[in-house]
Amino acid sequence: MTTKRFVAKTARDVMKQVRDELGADASILTHREINGWHEITATAGEADATPKEAKASGKTELENKQLQMKRAQEMLQIFNSKQNVKEASTTSETTSVKAPAVVQATSNSANQNQEMNQLLVELREMKNSFQSQLNAISWESAQHQSPNARQLTQRMLEAGFTQDLAKRVLKKLPADLALEDAIIWSRNLLSKNIQCIENEAEILDSKGVYAFLGPTGVGKTTTVAKIASRFALQHGKASVALISTDTYRIGGNEQLHIYAKILGVEMLTAKDGVELDTALEKLSKKKLVLIDMAGLSHKDKMVEKQLEMLSATQTKIKKVLCLNANNTTESLNAVTQAYSSKGIEGCIITKVDESISLGGILNAVMQNKLRVLYITNGQRVPEDIALLNKTNELEMLLSDEEDADSSMASDTANHPENSSIQPIIQTHA
Structure with a gap:
């Protein structure tokens, strides 16, 4: 050498x-x-x-x-x-x-x-x-692999999964499976590695304080309003309250204030840890308190201070990370690593309706071992929010174009407003 x-x-x-x-x-x-x-x-x-x-x-x-x-x-x-x-x-x-x-x-x-x-x-x-x-x-x-393995690899890459994940799946794939059986086996393997809540009662029937974190424009405020309205429909307006810490931007908390006024729920603002403790103490009798945190880039040094403020409160706060389904796997990994230093309860996948494929976001969810609480697929409150149906999503991602078109047509016929995403509640008059 x-x-x-x-x-x-x-x-x-x-x-x-x-x-x-x-x-x-x-x-x-x-x-x-x-x-x-x-x-x-x-x-x-x-x-x-x-x-x-x-x-x-x-x-x-x-x-x-x-x-x-x-x-x-x-x-x-x-x-x-x-x-x-x-x-x-x-x-x-x-x-x-x-x-x-x-x-x-x-x-x-x-x-x-x-x-x-x-x-x-x-x-x-x-x-x-x-x-x-x-x-x-x-x-x-x-190309030196079996034809079935090649086709499965191609489908995974076209679905948005990374090459590394495709290699891991193929490494465990039994060699004697036909293509359709290989796809079903791979789908089941991926499904086992995706964590998500199976019943919304796990959130709507529980008490606690949740803080929603993530970059600017990811949809935190709208997501907070959706969850608050759903909780209020089930337990009453007096059972839920909102807190905004977005005092950095001009009018940063005005949108949440408008939602709170429409929903008829109490809302407070807090600019630092002391005010946040005071607000939480005032709202201690509420069953559910949702905190809309200021949007910050994962590169911003304020992220660490934001996490420290939440961890230093006297009340236990569960941190929820909002992730944009349109971002690449690399970007999602970077955001997750920045926000998970103090531990997070789970994540919410936003802007699903704007995403071409969920392969990238599901790849990041598996890679970072995140638990998916909800997915959001529009701006309407409270309709455009749902639980993740990982079986249906993986079936659509790994099926060929003809199967995907027929599956999408069937889902659209059953749920024309939400395509393949099964809604949790219907529009209320």
Whole structure:
């Protein structure tokens, strides 16, 4: 294995050195910036050895593809490492302190920032290239599987499930199953890994305080109004109350105030932990208290303070995370990781009516072991909310187009307003 170190003034130049010296298949081990110079440590041992070893030992084409996939995964791990980016940024800051000549000239500093931005762009392009290559190699490898396994893999990917989940399912799939039996088996396996409430009485017949968390625009306020109205219909208006902590935006709590006025339920506002404790004490006789939290990006540092405020109250608060069904699995994972540091009771899948497929959100639910309390599929209060029927959803996701169309037509005939989602209550006059 040949390992060499390359140094150049720009990232483009040092990458050119690596390609010229070790070839396009070189594996990058480290990349850092020192005093304005870019240093890369790369190796060509594995890349050079692969064709020779394959030729000498008579390895099959499939094995060669697997080796290429392994190399692509190693490259992706390097580019996905946030720690490397963090270290590069720290090194750059340290370099600026140690190199007075660079700091003195504004133009040089601007050039350095431009070079860093260019480097990040190149890294993203390389990452996307390796990801595409990895997907292509993985798909070619899948062609060596049985026809049933290939069709099942294709259906899962088209449904929005990740390649990693498809691989996990196929790894456990019995080899002697026909396609339809394989689909049923896979559907049952996925269903067992999706947690959701089976009876709404678990929420509507219980007492407690729930705080609804999530990014801005995910539908928290409307969801709070839907649950409050359903609880009021069953237990009376005096049994439920609302609290808004959205004092950051101008008029942030006005929408919830309008809902509270229409529903005839009590509503209070709280801007900090002290006021929240006071409000909860005042509403202690209520059976159900719903807290509409301010919407925050998962990258916002205020998320941690928001969670700490809820955890520090004298009253136990159950945290519910609202997730947009339109987001990608990667985005949903990032949101979940940011909001679940203090523990969450479950999640509510919102904007189902705007989503093309629930494969991505169900993938995130399984990956993060979330418990689905409700799904929302419109703006109407209280009609557009339902329990997740995971069996029906998985059946539609994994069926072919003809079966999906007939199933959707049947569901639409039975429930024209909610398509495949079975409503919990009908419209009230």
